[in-house]
Amino acid sequence: MRASPPLALRLRLWRNRMIASPAFRRLVARVPLLRAIGNRKANDLFRLTGGFIFSQVMLAGVRLGLYAALVDTPATTESLASHTGIPDTRLRIFLRANAALGLLVEAAPDLWVLDDAGVVLASDRGLSAMVMHHAMLYRDLAEPDQLLRGAVTATELREYWAYVRDMSGTGPKPAEVDGYSLLMRESQAMMADCILAAHDFSGVRVLLDVGGGDGAFLAAAANRYPDLALRLFDLPAVAPRANRHLESLGLSDRTWVHGGDFTRDPLPDDADCVTLVRILCDHDDSRVAAILANLHRSLRSGTTLIVAEAMDGKTEGARLSAAYFSLYFLAMGSGRCRNAQEIASLLSAAGFKKVRTVATATPLIATLVIATR
Ligand SMILES: CC(C)=CCC/C(C)=C/CC/C(C)=C/C=C/C(C)=C/C=C/C=C(C)/C=C/C=C(C)/C=C/C=C(C)/C=C/CC(C)(C)O
Numbered sequence: 001m002r003a004s005p006p007l008a009l010r011l012r013l014w015r016n017r018m019i020a021s022p023a024f025r026r027l028v029a030r031v032p033l034l035r036a037i038g039n040r041k042a043n044d045l046f047r048l049t050g051g052f053i054f055s056q057v058m059l060a061g062v063r064l065g066l067y068a069a070l071v072d073t074p075a076t077t078e079s080l081a082s083h084t085g086i087p088d089t090r091l092r093i094f095l096r097a098n099a100a101l102g103l104l105v106e107a108a109p110d111l112w113v114l115d116d117a118g119v120v121l122a123s124d125r126g127l128s129a130m131v132m133h134h135a136m137l138y139r140d141l142a143e144p145d146q147l148l149r150g151a152v153t154a155t156e157l158r159e160y161w162a163y164v165r166d167m168s169g170t171g172p173k174p175a176e177v178d179g180y181s182l183l184m185r186e187s188q189a190m191m192a193d194c195i196l197a198a199h200d201f202s203g204v205r206v207l208l209d210v211g212g213g214d215g216a217f218l219a220a221a222a223n224r225y226p227d228l229a230l231r232l233f234d235l236p237a238v239a240p241r242a243n244r245h246l247e248s249l250g251l252s253d254r255t256w257v258h259g260g261d262f263t264r265d266p267l268p269d270d271a272d273c274v275t276l277v278r279i280l281c282d283h284d285d286s287r288v289a290a291i292l293a294n295l296h297r298s299l300r301s302g303t304t305l306i307v308a309e310a311m312d313g314k315t316e317g318a319r320l321s322a323a324y325f326s327l328y329f330l331a332m333g334s335g336r337c338r339n340a341q342e343i344a345s346l347l348s349a350a351g352f353k354k355v356r357t358v359a360t361a362t363p364l365i366a367t368l369v370i371a372t373r
């Protein structure tokens with residue numbers, strides 16, 4: 001005999017039948033308090049339905065330099081038309097769309113200032129860079145069902161993240177790492193702020209950032225902790241970029257940069273704290289196990305290991321981020337957005353101890369899982 005479903009599930013099925021009924025929805029629209037709830041649900045669904053279009057509004061705004069033009073200063077439709085080269089009648093429609101999406105405010109007729117979201121977008125180069133690189137992702141997502149079936153594998157993102165294509169050989173060539181390394185450098189500010197606010201690095205003497213890219217996270221940490229010695233490990237094609245970038249910031253005398261493969265090459269062993277920022281999410285479980293096993297082999301007992309990346313979780317931000325990355329990693333052809341428990345299990349399986357989760361102020365950007373070698 002089939003067991004009857006639990007109460008919560010029966011309630012959900014009843015609720016779904018109600019919402020599916022046009023008569024119920026008509027009733028909701030007639031009752032003022034219910035109407036507000038109904039409209040909120042309708043608006044949520046419309047945000048999903050129009051998501052691509054809203055995102056393209058933002059892409060056009062970034063490409064036209066619209067938000068940058070409004071930093072600290074209002075501007076008229078006419079002056080924005082001459083700045084962007086868009087005729088003012090068309091631009092006005094576009095500016096109103098931006099206002100409806102919370103990017104701009106029409107402070108007086110034909111006078112525009114940034115709204116809250118526009119301010120954040122205009123003040124963070126990394127966000128604009130992410131918006132621009134979505135053009136590539138959206139081409140990969142043109143047939144999302146085919147991507148899910150595994151029928152599309154030759155994606156642009158797979159080319160872009162060159163280390164995903166060649167995991168066994170000598171690694172990508174320098175020209176192949178330029179695009180993603182720059183995007184990672186530019187988008188590190190928000191990430192670094194989030195990590196450095198959530199964890200106190202003041203007791204750390206030597207910080208090693210594994211897969212540290214151009215060194216943007218180390219530079220942010222060095223800025224906050226002037227006595228910190230810096231170590232960076234990344235692919236041989238990336239290491240010279242890191243050297244150049246850290247030298248340009250005057251940090252060379254505090255820094256050693258090492259090139260190699262973090263799944264198999266020895267890592268510097270003089271660090272008392274090691275970070276993996278946006279690293280594990282790029283890889284499937286077997287490769288994460290290889291990375292962590294190599295870290296466990298190389299690091300001294302007592303070293304703190306910090307995993308920092310977007311993780312799935314209970315907060316709305318964590319859930320949004322996990323939904324975003326679910327398709328992102330599918331298009332990239334490797335990796336997944338894990339929750340903190342899954343990361344903790346992988347760390348424990350590799351032999352790391354005292355594994356704990358540390359929430360950050362902005363869960364859509366990162367959660368930390370910290371362990372001890
Ligand atoms: C009284 C006053 C002055 C104001 C009152 C109003 C008020 C309280 C306003 C709030 C202001 C405020 C604090 C706003 C904060 C806004 C924040 C923190 C916004 C953050 C937004 C972050 C976004 C949209 C992040 C997007 C991130 C993306 C798309 C990341 C993509 C990452 C990728 C593709 C990474 C790739 C690497 C890989 C492959 C995963 O390894």
Ligand SMILES: C[S@@+](CC[C@H](N)C(=O)[O-])C[C@H]1O[C@@H](n2cnc3c(N)ncnc32)[C@H](O)[C@@H]1O
Pocket residue numbers: 163177184185188191210211212213214216217233234235238260261262263276277278279282
């Ligand atoms: C998504 S990026 C993150 C960069 C940086 N941690 C950040 O958050 O901006 C991943 C980094 O891992 C590096 N990487 C990928 N495979 C690697 C390998 N086998 N050995 C060493 N580094 C590797 C890449 O070159 C890249 O810099």
